[in-house]
Amino acid sequence: MAGEILRGENLVKRFGGLVAVNEVSFEVKKGEIFGIIGPNGAGKTTLFNMISGVYKPDEGRIIYEGRDITNLKPHERARLGIARTHQVVKPFPGLTVLENIAVGALFGPRYGKISEDEALEIAREVASFVGLGDKIELPAGALNVQEKKRLELARALAAEPRLLLLDEVLAGLTPAEIDSMLGLLRKVRDEKGVTIMMVEHVMHAVMNIAERIMVLHFGRKIAEGPPEEIANNPDVIAVYLGDPSLALKFVKRRGGAS
Amino acid sequence: MRMLKRPGFIASIILILVYLAIGIAGQEGHLLAIVGNAMDTMMYIGWALALAVIMSYAGYVSFGHAVFVGIGAWMTALTIESIMPSHPFTISMFIVALLLGAGVAALVAYAVGWVVLRLRGAYFAIATIGLDYVVLYLAIYMLSRAGISPPMLFRNLNLTVQDFYWMHFIVFIVTLFVVYYIKVSRFGFGLAAIREDEEAAEVMGVDTFKYKLMAFTLSALIAGMWGVPLAFRHAKFDPQDVFSLLNSVIMIVENTVGGLGTFLGPIVGAYIYYGLYWSLLTKIAQASFVVLGPLIVIIIALVPEGLVGWLREKFPRLRKVLE
Numbered sequence: 001m002a003g004e005i006l007r008g009e010n011l012v013k014r015f016g017g018l019v020a021v022n023e024v025s026f027e028v029k030k031g032e033i034f035g036i037i038g039p040n041g042a043g044k045t046t047l048f049n050m051i052s053g054v055y056k057p058d059e060g061r062i063i064y065e066g067r068d069i070t071n072l073k074p075h076e077r078a079r080l081g082i083a084r085t086h087q088v089v090k091p092f093p094g095l096t097v098l099e100n101i102a103v104g105a106l107f108g109p110r111y112g113k114i115s116e117d118e119a120l121e122i123a124r125e126v127a128s129f130v131g132l133g134d135k136i137e138l139p140a141g142a143l144n145v146q147e148k149k150r151l152e153l154a155r156a157l158a159a160e161p162r163l164l165l166l167d168e169v170l171a172g173l174t175p176a177e178i179d180s181m182l183g184l185l186r187k188v189r190d191e192k193g194v195t196i197m198m199v200e201h202v203m204h205a206v207m208n209i210a211e212r213i214m215v216l217h218f219g220r221k222i223a224e225g226p227p228e229e230i231a232n233n234p235d236v237i238a239v240y241l242g243d244p245s246l247a248l249k250f251v252k253r254r255g256g257a258s
Numbered sequence: 259m260r261m262l263k264r265p266g267f268i269a270s271i272i273l274i275l276v277y278l279a280i281g282i283a284g285q286e287g288h289l290l291a292i293v294g295n296a297m298d299t300m301m302y303i304g305w306a307l308a309l310a311v312i313m314s315y316a317g318y319v320s321f322g323h324a325v326f327v328g329i330g331a332w333m334t335a336l337t338i339e340s341i342m343p344s345h346p347f348t349i350s351m352f353i354v355a356l357l358l359g360a361g362v363a364a365l366v367a368y369a370v371g372w373v374v375l376r377l378r379g380a381y382f383a384i385a386t387i388g389l390d391y392v393v394l395y396l397a398i399y400m401l402s403r404a405g406i407s408p409p410m411l412f413r414n415l416n417l418t419v420q421d422f423y424w425m426h427f428i429v430f431i432v433t434l435f436v437v438y439y440i441k442v443s444r445f446g447f448g449l450a451a452i453r454e455d456e457e458a459a460e461v462m463g464v465d466t467f468k469y470k471l472m473a474f475t476l477s478a479l480i481a482g483m484w485g486v487p488l489a490f491r492h493a494k495f496d497p498q499d500v501f502s503l504l505n506s507v508i509m510i511v512e513n514t515v516g517g518l519g520t521f522l523g524p525i526v527g528a529y530i531y532y533g534l535y536w537s538l539l540t541k542i543a544q545a546s547f548v549v550l551g552p553l554i555v556i557i558i559a560l561v562p563e564g565l566v567g568w569l570r571e572k573f574p575r576l577r578k579v580l581e
Binding site for chain 1: 442443444447448450451453454455457458459460461462463464465466519574577
């Protein structure tokens with residue numbers, strides 16, 4: 001049995017009077033795809049920011065590979081093998097696609113162990129892996145939304161992370177693009193053994209790909225379990241899915257789409 | 259090595275050979291005027307590249323960067339008049355001044371950077387202007403305590419134009435290689451990431467604070483070196499002159515006109531600036547800055563990405579050459 005890679009213990013984050021994340025605990029197993037869903041303002045991105053180190057939790061601890069990383073800076077966590085993408089894409093617009101990805105390789109867990117040339121070589125491989133092989137010399141600012149999302153993913157992958165945090169990588173993509181992105185994510189997990197945590201709004205997609213899902217609502221965790229269970233959970237239906245028959249549809253698509 | 263085949267490196271070698279040739283040919287008396295221009299351009303390129311490390315590579319505008327040139331000049335004064343007061347000029351005097359000028363400039367930058375590099379954008383720019391004035395008045399105060407009313411004139415060291423030229427040349431070589439190496443190294447990648455998106459850079463594993471601090475310190479170190487040949491050449495330390503905000507503005511203009519984010523940009527910018535300055539100075543003398551200012555505004559309005567940046571955008575094939 002694969003062990004745990006990440007654990008959040010009673011995480012709390014407040015912004016002024018607003019409690020964005022309220023006593024959330026969770027466990028992610030090595031090699032799984034773990035989905036996080038919830039309505040707008042549920043605290044999903046805040047949770048990600050705490051895991052990647054952009055925010056420090058006001059309470060609680062984050063344990064990664066058995067080590068307390070609560071007080072580490074973002075770059076220190078990156079070097080331990082935690083990589084992420086951003087909900088609002090953050091490419092380095094003036095650098096080429098290749099250079100963007102090379103930054104990921106140079107400064108990830110292999111920091112100090114590989115040369116600039118090797119990083120560019122890795123970047124080339126990763127670029128074709130995510131389907132950007134013919135765009136490597138373009139400045140990242142010239143890419144379209146879909147390509148920028150792939151670039152974010154490529155930068156994160158070039159680091160060879162052990163834990164990959166994906167913040168709405170599917171948002172804004174067409175159904176066909178979503179299918180190809182889901183295929184890519186499965187490949188990442190199956191071929192590279194990367195544990196994936198994904199925040200997602202595209203419901204059927206996350207139901208389709210995730211093995212377990214955690215549901216947040218106003219900063220609190222209201223449910224956790226396999227997709228079928230989540231889709232049938234009355235609390236989840238009430239706050240998020242709204243319509244039970246719609247929820248059932250999601251579960252059915254899960255069988256068909258993969 | 260990949261680095262040695264790259265255009266920036268080749269351009270550096272060509273520049274060094276050209277200036278070497280001018281230096282050798284300049285032994286002939288009638289070429290003295292060209293030697294003076296060559297020295298000026300080396301210095302302007304040096305200033306531009308010094309600031310480029312923090313401004314063009316990392317995206318942080320240091321508005322009072324002349325302070326480090328001034329510190330270099332001050333340390334030269336100290337070397338000539340206090341540390342080696344009765345020595346005739348030797349190469350070791352130049353080296354002591356260089357080590358001291360660069361070292362003190364770097365130390366000051368490190369200490370100040372440690373505080374202000376936690377601030378972003380405009381705050382950082384303002385902080386370095388403040389630093390410039392603090393050091394300016396400190397220098398004036400220290401001189402007056404020693405009973406000197408500025409400018410402080412150096413004793414006669416019997417130096418020739420050729421001596422000044424080779425001083426510039428040595429600092430020029432060091433500057434080109436250091437600034438070019440930073441650009442193509444992992445450090446340069448990290449700085450570029452910071453310039454483009456600091457938060458993303460940090461999340462991807464770039465120790466942004468450390469890198470900014472290193473960039474600012476190195477940038478100051480190079481600027482500090484340039485204060486040394488300047489002081490020897492003018493045979494004086496004039497605080498109002500070397501700490502002048504105008505010098506800081508020149509560095510920024512060179513980088514902006516040439517194009518940010520590249521190694522060749524600041525060099526091209528330095529030539530453009532100096533070319534305009536020199537041709538105006540010889541024609542309309544004192545009025546030159548009146549014309550130069552608007553001219554630069556027009557250039558920046560027409561090609562906001564700088565000349566090298568504009569060429570890179572216009573002719574994507576040139577991207578590999580104009581690094």
